[in-house]
Amino acid sequence: MTFQERIAMLFGSLLKPSSRQLFTALKQLDARLEDVFPFLKEPDNKPYGRQMIYQNDHLEILLMQWSSSMDCSPHDHGQSYGWVQVISGSSDHSIYEIPSDSLPRERVKRKEKSGSFLNVGKGMIHKMGSAGEEPLITLHVYSPPISGMKVYDLNKCAVCIVSEDCGAWWPEEQKQMLKTLQLKGS
Template structure:
């Protein structure tokens, strides 16, 4: 008997979704039940970035990516444009920071918690967060977003700046100018209003 591949399971569960709710996405990602052996063929080494990412499913309504995380670099605080979705921790563990926007539009850390293998993290519309690998086992995550991400904002808290990045850039400050679609300087908490 032929086993059903991960991509076939994804097509069955996500292929007919149009504007799914967060709950529908969570139900589908849990039913997908992706395991390390399912995503291993899609993994990309992170190199000098916080993670290596591989999009392996996308239509007009959904995108699904797998990420292999660096053991020494966290991603930058970021949102997901107008998208929302879920992150499944397939292997390893992660520190997960959630931010809120200060009156000066600078993200301030609100919550930091450790997430373990088997966890599902909600990524709400407009939510700003960052992640990083923690522990001995490599961090591998599966990400499901709707609609496909565009207009993602990445924050550099040291520079007090935010940048809207191109779709080929991850959650890090872009090294190439063409990946910076728009950059805005924010006020630091030490700067007084005039």
């Protein structure tokens, strides 16, 4: 059975899945570097290369190949929740709290190693980046598919709601900026 067939078998029948159902399916998928290798996309000048592997009305599965020199921006996942599996490498992972209409503040920072699973709760603001010599490769599953993601620029004291084709970085293209707001500095 191919990797994509395993994904379709485990995730295809999930309708409005709970976080626990997503986690169980992701653990059962048991994704390994050799499974995702054909889907890797170079990060170029972004924090990561992003490749959609599977999507339906209820969930999406993305693969990320991370830059060794650039973290993503702090961001949420709109109305989505899900899980991240660290397939290769290790990641610096920061979780933020946000006072009303102010800038997010780092609350927790930890290193996530290969084999880790990170719970991404609805409304959670976080950022990730590569933290070692071995390339960071992560597999992400979100439900529903991400829309309305907010990306924070702590230097500009601003937040931007980005289009679905933008990752967790400040958009360079105007069409990816759905809405921007100025925030109060900390």
